Amino acid sequence: MKQQNIEKYVGPNGTPYFIQSIDRQLDKLYGPFKPFSKLDGVTELIVTVLSQNTNDVNRDRAFNNLKDKFPTWDDVIKAPVKKIEDAIRVGGLAHNKSKAIKAILKEIKSRYGKFTLDPIAKLPLNEALNELTRFPSVGMKTAACVMVFSYGKPVIPVDTHVHRLSRRLGLTTEKSTPDQVFSVLMEITPDELKYRFHVYLIRHGRAICKSQKPRCPDCTLSHLCPSAEL
Numbered sequence: 001m002k003q004q005n006i007e008k009y010v011g012p013n014g015t016p017y018f019i020q021s022i023d024r025q026l027d028k029l030y031g032p033f034k035p036f037s038k039l040d041g042v043t044e045l046i047v048t049v050l051s052q053n054t055n056d057v058n059r060d061r062a063f064n065n066l067k068d069k070f071p072t073w074d075d076v077i078k079a080p081v082k083k084i085e086d087a088i089r090v091g092g093l094a095h096n097k098s099k100a101i102k103a104i105l106k107e108i109k110s111r112y113g114k115f116t117l118d119p120i121a122k123l124p125l126n127e128a129l130n131e132l133t134r135f136p137s138v139g140m141k142t143a144a145c146v147m148v149f150s151y152g153k154p155v156i157p158v159d160t161h162v163h164r165l166s167r168r169l170g171l172t173t174e175k176s177t178p179d180q181v182f183s184v185l186m187e188i189t190p191d192e193l194k195y196r197f198h199v200y201l202i203r204h205g206r207a208i209c210k211s212q213k214p215r216c217p218d219c220t221l222s223h224l225c226p227s228a229e230l
């Protein structure tokens, strides 16, 4: 794949207009953008842990089962890991996720005396992200989801679709890791576009720029994309 030179797309005022061109095309297709309904930080964190390595349907089933069996987070803390594991089994990786969820909730309660991530969200963004990644099973993507979805911070989570599209669109190199893609996107995406750009890339990755067979002839970005196969 021919790599794009990002510098080439930065306008005289530092405006990253390549990103804006992509965003504009995607907005025509998927917009107008509406943020998701907001969950509190703790719920978003647990939902995002449950979403790891599964799809949205099974994540939601796992979360609903968890809340049916254990209506409060205190109930989860008191429950044996095995029972939590049984409740969330449909979401996959239940053994690891159940241990992580219990440990996360215990840690939050012991730190703040209640179930809140608000003190972390008040930290400068980088500190908040690093603080969240100290919890078990919480990587940068999960931390970024909490900060953008629950707290509206300008951060762009890199999931598998965002990772793939960033590489194909030449925003990063072919070999860039998710953490490297995250650093690049944080730098070159205007703050006001970060949330929706994340959502649009996921939608486009699911509908058009699929992992195995990208539908380049149908793609609204083909004139901008160095990987287009037409």
Ligand code: SF4
Pocket: 165, 168, 169, 208, 209, 210, 214, 215, 216, 219, 220, 221, 222, 225, 226, 227, 228, 229
């Ligand atoms: S042109 Fe092809 S590779 Fe590029 S974004 Fe569109 S579907 Fe993906």
